[in-house]
Amino acid sequence: MSKPTTDHEIETAAEALAETLEVNFAPDGLRDAAASVEDLIEAGDEAALDEVVAGTHPADLAALLGVLSHELWPPLLKRLDIARISDLLEELPDHLRDDLAEHLLPQQLSDAVEEMASDDAADVIADLPEDVAQDVIEALPQEDREEVETLLAYPEDTAGGLMQTELVSISEHSTVDEAVGVLRSAEEDVGEIFFVYVVDDDNRLVGVLNLGALLLFKGHRPIRNLMKTKIHMVNPEEDQESVARIFQRYDLVALPVVDGDGTLIGRILHDDVVDVLQEEADEDIMHMAGATAGEPELVYTDQLFRIAGVRLPWLLATLAGLAVPAVLTSGFQVSFPHMKELVPFVLVIGAMGGNVGSQSATIVVRGFATGRVDFQNLGHFLFKELVISSLMGLACGAMSGIVSQLWHGNTMLSLTVAISMFVAIIASAILGVLVPYFFRLVNIDPAIAAGPAVTTIDDIVAIGIYYLVAILLITA
Amino acid sequence: MSKPTTDHEIETAAEALAETLEVNFAPDGLRDAAASVEDLIEAGDEAALDEVVAGTHPADLAALLGVLSHELWPPLLKRLDIARISDLLEELPDHLRDDLAEHLLPQQLSDAVEEMASDDAADVIADLPEDVAQDVIEALPQEDREEVETLLAYPEDTAGGLMQTELVSISEHSTVDEAVGVLRSAEEDVGEIFFVYVVDDDNRLVGVLNLGALLLFKGHRPIRNLMKTKIHMVNPEEDQESVARIFQRYDLVALPVVDGDGTLIGRILHDDVVDVLQEEADEDIMHMAGATAGEPELVYTDQLFRIAGVRLPWLLATLAGLAVPAVLTSGFQVSFPHMKELVPFVLVIGAMGGNVGSQSATIVVRGFATGRVDFQNLGHFLFKELVISSLMGLACGAMSGIVSQLWHGNTMLSLTVAISMFVAIIASAILGVLVPYFFRLVNIDPAIAAGPAVTTIDDIVAIGIYYLVAILLITA
Numbered sequence: 001m002s003k004p005t006t007d008h009e010i011e012t013a014a015e016a017l018a019e020t021l022e023v024n025f026a027p028d029g030l031r032d033a034a035a036s037v038e039d040l041i042e043a044g045d046e047a048a049l050d051e052v053v054a055g056t057h058p059a060d061l062a063a064l065l066g067v068l069s070h071e072l073w074p075p076l077l078k079r080l081d082i083a084r085i086s087d088l089l090e091e092l093p094d095h096l097r098d099d100l101a102e103h104l105l106p107q108q109l110s111d112a113v114e115e116m117a118s119d120d121a122a123d124v125i126a127d128l129p130e131d132v133a134q135d136v137i138e139a140l141p142q143e144d145r146e147e148v149e150t151l152l153a154y155p156e157d158t159a160g161g162l163m164q165t166e167l168v169s170i171s172e173h174s175t176v177d178e179a180v181g182v183l184r185s186a187e188e189d190v191g192e193i194f195f196v197y198v199v200d201d202d203n204r205l206v207g208v209l210n211l212g213a214l215l216l217f218k219g220h221r222p223i224r225n226l227m228k229t230k231i232h233m234v235n236p237e238e239d240q241e242s243v244a245r246i247f248q249r250y251d252l253v254a255l256p257v258v259d260g261d262g263t264l265i266g267r268i269l270h271d272d273v274v275d276v277l278q279e280e281a282d283e284d285i286m287h288m289a290g291a292t293a294g295e296p297e298l299v300y301t302d303q304l305f306r307i308a309g310v311r312l313p314w315l316l317a318t319l320a321g322l323a324v325p326a327v328l329t330s331g332f333q334v335s336f337p338h339m340k341e342l343v344p345f346v347l348v349i350g351a352m353g354g355n356v357g358s359q360s361a362t363i364v365v366r367g368f369a370t371g372r373v374d375f376q377n378l379g380h381f382l383f384k385e386l387v388i389s390s391l392m393g394l395a396c397g398a399m400s401g402i403v404s405q406l407w408h409g410n411t412m413l414s415l416t417v418a419i420s421m422f423v424a425i426i427a428s429a430i431l432g433v434l435v436p437y438f439f440r441l442v443n444i445d446p447a448i449a450a451g452p453a454v455t456t457i458d459d460i461v462a463i464g465i466y467y468l469v470a471i472l473l474i475t476a
Numbered sequence: 477m478s479k480p481t482t483d484h485e486i487e488t489a490a491e492a493l494a495e496t497l498e499v500n501f502a503p504d505g506l507r508d509a510a511a512s513v514e515d516l517i518e519a520g521d522e523a524a525l526d527e528v529v530a531g532t533h534p535a536d537l538a539a540l541l542g543v544l545s546h547e548l549w550p551p552l553l554k555r556l557d558i559a560r561i562s563d564l565l566e567e568l569p570d571h572l573r574d575d576l577a578e579h580l581l582p583q584q585l586s587d588a589v590e591e592m593a594s595d596d597a598a599d600v601i602a603d604l605p606e607d608v609a610q611d612v613i614e615a616l617p618q619e620d621r622e623e624v625e626t627l628l629a630y631p632e633d634t635a636g637g638l639m640q641t642e643l644v645s646i647s648e649h650s651t652v653d654e655a656v657g658v659l660r661s662a663e664e665d666v667g668e669i670f671f672v673y674v675v676d677d678d679n680r681l682v683g684v685l686n687l688g689a690l691l692l693f694k695g696h697r698p699i700r701n702l703m704k705t706k707i708h709m710v711n712p713e714e715d716q717e718s719v720a721r722i723f724q725r726y727d728l729v730a731l732p733v734v735d736g737d738g739t740l741i742g743r744i745l746h747d748d749v750v751d752v753l754q755e756e757a758d759e760d761i762m763h764m765a766g767a768t769a770g771e772p773e774l775v776y777t778d779q780l781f782r783i784a785g786v787r788l789p790w791l792l793a794t795l796a797g798l799a800v801p802a803v804l805t806s807g808f809q810v811s812f813p814h815m816k817e818l819v820p821f822v823l824v825i826g827a828m829g830g831n832v833g834s835q836s837a838t839i840v841v842r843g844f845a846t847g848r849v850d851f852q853n854l855g856h857f858l859f860k861e862l863v864i865s866s867l868m869g870l871a872c873g874a875m876s877g878i879v880s881q882l883w884h885g886n887t888m889l890s891l892t893v894a895i896s897m898f899v900a901i902i903a904s905a906i907l908g909v910l911v912p913y914f915f916r917l918v919n920i921d922p923a924i925a926a927g928p929a930v931t932t933i934d935d936i937v938a939i940g941i942y943y944l945v946a947i948l949l950i951t952a
Contacts, residue, residue, distance in 0.1 A: 031853075057726065059725045059726055060725075184692055194670060212659065214691055215659060215687060215690055216660055249536075249539075250533065252747075270746050270750075271724075271727035271728075273750070274724050274746075274750060275724070277750065277753050277754060278846065285760065285838060285842050286842070288765070288838070289839075289926065290835060291838050304860060304864050308863075308864045308867040308868050311835055311864070312867070312872075314835070315828065315835075315871075315872055315901075316871065318827070318831050319876060325827075326820035326821060326823060326824050329820035329823055330820045343819060344801075344802035344803070347798070347802060347805055347826060348799075350827075351794070351935065352791065352798070354827075355790075358928065359766060359767045359791075362762065362765030362767050366758065366762070370754065372776045373776070384780060388784045388787070391781070392784050392788050395792065396792065396795055403799065425791075452834065459827065
């Protein structure tokens with residue numbers, strides 16, 4: 001990249017870069033942009049850097065920091081005022097937030113947190129090292145401190161952990177003009193205010209008014225006659241998955257949170273819910289592959305030892321479980337010395353058991369996560385799986401029987417293989433339904449039931465069935 | 477449930493039921509509510525049914541229809557006016573929408589579609605049987621018909637397929653008062669209007685104004701001075717995943733869609749994006765388990781033959797693939813008649829290869845879906861997997877070597893098992909990265925690469941490695 005010379009050129013180059021960042025935030029485009037920024041830093045092109053930093057959305061800046069090496073952060077950070085640092089902190093993923101905090105003075109950090117909405121402030125503080133977090137909380141003004149401490153008391157994965165205390169509420173006795181007056185005096189950015197909440201004299205939520213109504217009705221109209229009184233609301237204890245489902249089902253942008261008395265204490269915004277959905281899907285998928293138990297983000301970082309550390313336990317558990325099929329295989333060798341042809345099918349039947357079990361478990365697990373499966377329809381679900389797996393078992397049993405017959409021409413062997421395959425597929429499908437139900441019953445994440453550790457159980461059961469059928473048919 | 481007698485009791489019972497529906501939309505609660513409705517229908521309690529239908533959110537009504545048997549639909553449907561039928565059609569999942577359409581007269585169906593926002597109308601029409609769809613389109617008023625036909629021309633999974641044409645736009649030469657006037661004359665429900673789009677004389681998007689600004693500024697202020705000019709927008713061809721990521725990254729509620737000239741042609745709303753995210757996660761998860769290739773919703777229906785039909789191809793493909801490990805196992809029996817102890821480890825090493833490959837592939841696949849992995853960092857990713865899998869391979873190799881030694885006390889065997897396990901785990905991890913990259917390169921959904929069909933390849937490679945190591949060490 002050649003160094004721009006005139007002011008106009010500087011501006012154009014920086015604008016183009018900012019545009020690249022924003023439009024091409026696919027990692028490919030991001031890395032190109034990062035390379036350009038590196039060039040600017042090396043060339044010491046202060047004016048162009050100013051332009052880039054000023055013209056880039058905090059979310060893009062966060063993505064940019066994510067791919068730039070940490071030594072290149074300071075020349076960018078020194079160009080940011082507290083408001084922009086505050087935005088940046090909010091946008092950074094957890095593992096980079098700590099790194100940014102280390103680049104800041106304690107005062108900068110507290111000031112940045114003070115600028116945030118209460119929910120973001122609580123999230124950022126919760127992720128800071130404990131001593132740093134304590135300092136930040138103590139540096140906050142009284143009111144902010146109390147709000148943040150209240151929010152920190154709620155578990156992260158509940159409505160209380162998602163909500164922010166910033167909202168606009170008005171008395172049910174107000175008029176449209178008075179409501180507009182309240183809005184005007186609200187300090188928050190009105191861009192994120194979609195509704196005005198209407199409360200009674202005890203601050204209990206009694207209605208909701210959208211901004212459109214305030215624009216379209218005459219100023220003297222009483223709010224009571226214009227507000228919507230059928231309102232969706234949740235308690236702060238509500239689980240975040242269920243909050244996400246309420247947003248999804250009713251197409252909400254914001255959801256008020258009330259305590260046990262109906263007192264309005266906060267609101268949850270749409271963007272937090274999108275993050276929850278993403279996070280829950282991430283977690284389920286990673287669990288289902290036995291890839292990580294904790295923060296899915298970790299596997300995309302460069303902390304190789306920690307990544308190996310979260311993936312290894314799943315593998316070792318599976319490896320330990322595989323001792324059983326190994327012993328069963330050895331059992332085949334001992335029990336049927338005259339029919340070695342049985343042995344290669346051990347692996348086939350075991351793997352098929354695992355595959356079918358993983359299909360069924362995945363359907364149940366995803367059904368739980370999205371509210372399409374529940375405890376009450378267990379019986380119905382089992383019946384369905386029984387029919388479906390019988391059909392699939394017939395097809396797979398027939399196919400493996402035929403292949404066995406073509407390979408070895410031993411009818412007894414082929415019959416054993418076909419029958420075992422049929423029964424093993426049905427058994428694995430049933431297990432694939434029952435295990436996640438059981439896990440949910442005892443409060444283990446059912447997603448684990450679709451993972452390799454449990455697939456190994458299906459493996460074992462399938463091979464056990466094969467062993468039994470072989471004993472019945474072959475030695476008979 | 478005893479039959480309520482007075483008007484007041486009827487109202488209370490119905491309200492309680494409506495509340496149950498709304499609050500407990502977990503399937504358990506839903507089925508309880510459905511049972512109550514069944515009771516009301518059987519008891520012929522018309523007044524209470526009226527209350528229930530009137531007091532229930534269309535999304536809840538849709539969920540209720542989903543668990544009620546179809547014969548019970550008519551007593552509920554006859555209580556709905558066209559506006560409610562329209563809402564209900566929008567809310568129903570695809571497979572129930574056709575069923576509802578069959579319960580309606582052609583005229584009712586056209587009227588209901590006419591009531592919908594353009595994007596919902598297009599979605600509903602796209603899912604109807606072709607001849608019914610044609611009739612509905614022809615019954616629409618000229619303007620609606622043109623809008624819907626325009627939208628139907630965009631692929632469903634693009635910005636054009638998500639957008640609606642309903643929006644409020646004003647000229648850049650307007651004042652605040654004029655903008656409010658335009659809003660007032662907008663026919664659409666203002667509840668879903670969060671922004672007013674500002675266009676130039678050629679209808680090109682030049683700015684965005686939120687409703688708050690209209691409330692807070694004086695009537696004579698020119699819009700040009702108040703609007704935001706840095707706007708996120710997309711072209712109608714943009715892929716829906718990328719649209720979802722724009723919403724997510726910038727915390728948007730609405731995103732304007734412009735054509736190649738910058739002309740404003742529609743807007744996409746937050747709730748559609750939540751559905752896209754859910755749908756994409758559903759699809760990925762189902763692909764990863766080899767559970768279905770098409771609509772994930774299918775596996776939660778009672779169409780057992782069709783479900784078996786989508787799951788079976790994955791199983792048969794895997795079964796065909798498993799012929800290779802079976803032959804390799806047989807090869808072990810032939811090549812090493814003096815060391816039968818090698819055979820049980822075939823299954824263990826194969827399964828571990830599959831497990832590690834599935835971990836790596838899942839991380840890559842989810843990384844693609846969420847924009848955390850791309851082509852440019854393939855080299856870096858491979859290097860990371862090499863290090864991580866070496867660490868995991870060391871642990872698993874050591875563990876299996878030790879167990880083998882304790883079991884058989886044959887050092888050569890244990891060495892063979894340990895080395896094979898180590899190499900197989902590394903090879904499977906590398907394959908787990910390369911296969912999804914390759915699938916993406918040739919435009920196959922990479923999620924399939926984390927599924928059983930490809931895990932079988934890891935299986936084969938792992939066992940192949942074991943065979944080679946055994947030939948080198950044991951016969952040497």
